[in-house]
Amino acid sequence: xxxxxxxxxxxxxxxxxxxxxxxxxxxxxxxLSGIFYGLYTAFVTLAMSTGVWGDWYGYNVAMLSAFTIxxxxxxxxxxxxxxxxxxxxxxIAGFKGKVGEVWRSFNSKPGRILTIAALIGGPxxxxxYVIGLQLAGSIIVPIxxxxxxxxxxxxxxxxxxxxxxxxxxxxxxxxxxxxxxGVQAIEPDAPPQMxxxxxxxxxAAVGWGFEGVVGGRATVMIDYEIGIVIRQVVSGLAxxxxxxxxxxxxxxxxxxxxxxAMQLFVDALTDGPAMLFFFVSSxxxxxxxxxxxxxxxxxxxxxxxxxxxxFSFWGPFFCWIVLGLVVGQEGWDLSGLSWFAAVLxxxxxxxxxxxxxxxxxKKEVA
Numbered sequence: 001x002x003x004x005x006x007x008x009x010x011x012x013x014x015x016x017x018x019x020x021x022x023x024x025x026x027x028x029x030x031x032l033s034g035i036f037y038g039l040y041t042a043f044v045t046l047a048m049s050t051g052v053w054g055d056w057y058g059y060n061v062a063m064l065s066a067f068t069i070x071x072x073x074x075x076x077x078x079x080x081x082x083x084x085x086x087x088x089x090x091x092i093a094g095f096k097g098k099v100g101e102v103w104r105s106f107n108s109k110p111g112r113i114l115t116i117a118a119l120i121g122g123p124x125x126x127x128x129y130v131i132g133l134q135l136a137g138s139i140i141v142p143i144x145x146x147x148x149x150x151x152x153x154x155x156x157x158x159x160x161x162x163x164x165x166x167x168x169x170x171x172x173x174x175x176x177x178x179x180x181x182g183v184q185a186i187e188p189d190a191p192p193q194m195x196x197x198x199x200x201x202x203x204a205a206v207g208w209g210f211e212g213v214v215g216g217r218a219t220v221m222i223d224y225e226i227g228i229v230i231r232q233v234v235s236g237l238a239x240x241x242x243x244x245x246x247x248x249x250x251x252x253x254x255x256x257x258x259x260x261a262m263q264l265f266v267d268a269l270t271d272g273p274a275m276l277f278f279f280v281s282s283x284x285x286x287x288x289x290x291x292x293x294x295x296x297x298x299x300x301x302x303x304x305x306x307x308x309x310x311f312s313f314w315g316p317f318f319c320w321i322v323l324g325l326v327v328g329q330e331g332w333d334l335s336g337l338s339w340f341a342a343v344l345x346x347x348x349x350x351x352x353x354x355x356x357x358x359x360x361x362k363k364e365v366a
Contacts, residue, residue, distance in 0.1 A: 026298025030307035033291035038314025040081075040284035041141060042322040045133050047277035048077045049329065052267050057134060065258055068251040072261070074131035075123070075247045076268055079239030080275075081130075082122060084282035086232035089290075093229050101226050102233075110221040113214060115234050121211025122235025123243045128203035136197025137331060139181055139338055141315030142345040143201040148309050149174040150209025152352050170351030177312075177345040180337060224293035232286060309349035313342045 049057065056064060056073050064073075093099050105111045132140040149171050152163065163171075182198055222230075248261030269275065288311075295304040316334050324332035334342075 022298055026295050026304065027307065028295075029291045029298065030295030030304040031310065033288050033295055033304075034308045034310040035314050036284045036291065037288035037308070037311040038141075038316075038318040039322075040281050040288050041133070041138070041311070041315040042318035043277050043281035043284060044077065044081050044130065045138075045319060046323055046327065047081075047274045047281055048073075048130070048134060049323075050274040050277060051271040053077070053271070053274050065251055065255040067254050068248070068258055068264075070131060070135065072244065072247040072251045072264065074134055075127045075239060075244045076264060077278075078123065078127040078130045079236060079244050080268060080278050081282050081285060082126065082232055082239055083236035084278055085285045086229065086236045088283050088286045089225075089229040089232050092286075093225060096225070098223070098226060101223065102229050105222050105226045106230050108222075111230060114222065114227055114230055117211040117214045118231040118234040119238055120207045120214075122231060123239035125204040125207030125211070126235065127239065127243055128200050128207065132197040132201035132204065134197075135200065136191065136194040138316040138319040139184065139194065139334060140197050140201035141319075142181055142312035142338075142342045143178055143198055144204040144208070145309050145312035145315075145345055145349065146174055146178060146202070146205040147208035147212060148349045149352055150205050151212040152209075154209055154213045166355060167352050170348045173348030173351060174345055175348075177341040177348060180341040180344070184335065184337065224290055227293055228286065228290035231289060310346045312345040312349070313339075316342055 047053065053073070056069055090099065090102075093102060106115070129140075129144050132144070152167060152171065182195075184194075244265075245261055248264065252258050252260070292304065292308045295307065298304075316338065320332050320334065323329045
């Protein structure tokens with residue numbers, strides 16, 4: 001039956017104001033998600049340079065092989081962060097009386113789709129992100145922020161989504177920014193592992209792009225606070241019981257006399273100062289993703305991903321503030337070219353997601 005109700009001018013004005021307010025709130029939440037992702041990046045990196053982690057990455061423990069230091073320890077850090085993030089999520093869901101909804105949603109078709117997306121975007125991509133940070137520093141953050149560009153290409157492949165000239169321009173800008181970052185890795189004074197770190201960061205971009213394409217559809221049908229709990233629980237468990245033990249097994253095959261996975265796990269878990277920073281980073285990780293989900297629902301997935309993609313700037317910025325200025329660690333200053341590439345990456349993401357000029361003349365209609 002056709003809806004024949006006609007609104008009065010006052011009702012249309014009220015609806016337009018409500019719609020505009022809803023859109024603006026979504027923009028704010030999506031922007032905050034990128035900021036929180038930058039804070040998460042800084043504190044998880046701080047955690048993994050504190051206490052026993054500093055010994056491991058400082059090569060002060062001779063019994064650890066290069067493979068274990070690079071991959072096994074990175075996977076462990078990612079798993080701990082996600083597990084603590086799931087604890088935060090379950091605690092908040094319990095406080096709001098939503099724990100029962102977690103299992104019901106998990107056992108639904110959208111929940112199973114979200115689980116698959118979480119397995120790709122969680123333990124695999126985040127481990128790649130953390131490993132990249134340890135190898136090359138915050139210069140890899142804009143590379144990982146290529147995920148909206150990757151998601152656009154995957155959407156074209158899987159769902160035959162149209163890519164117009166504006167989006168092609170945005171993709172070109174994104175990959176130009178990535179090229180500017182990559183060029184710095186082959187300069188004579190570049191750290192020897194920078195190129196490897198940048199390459200591994202591309203894995204994170206592909207995984208998060210896949211998650212955005214596949215998981216984005218599922219979260220439309222699930223409360224975002226429930227969806228984020230499912231994502232973090234699945235990611236944390238998969239990291240702890242699958243990815244970390246797998247890397248540890250491969251590490252012990254390479255170096256049979258190396259430290260066992262259980263010993264690494266116990267040493268990490270009993271390091272109080274590092275665990276405190278993980279506790280902080282996991283809180284920011286929870287809200288980085290949950291506000292991304294919520295912001296996308298309120299202002300649109302395309303614009304939400306673009307605003308979240310601003311972590312290409314916020315990540316290096318907060319690493320410089322927290323690790324460089326506050327803690328006093330060296331090596332967190334980025335070159336002018338790196339900052340330019342980070343901002344350029346965000347501009348490219350914005351062009352992929354929406355016509356920037358339309359944002360300045362957007363008008364809501366009843």
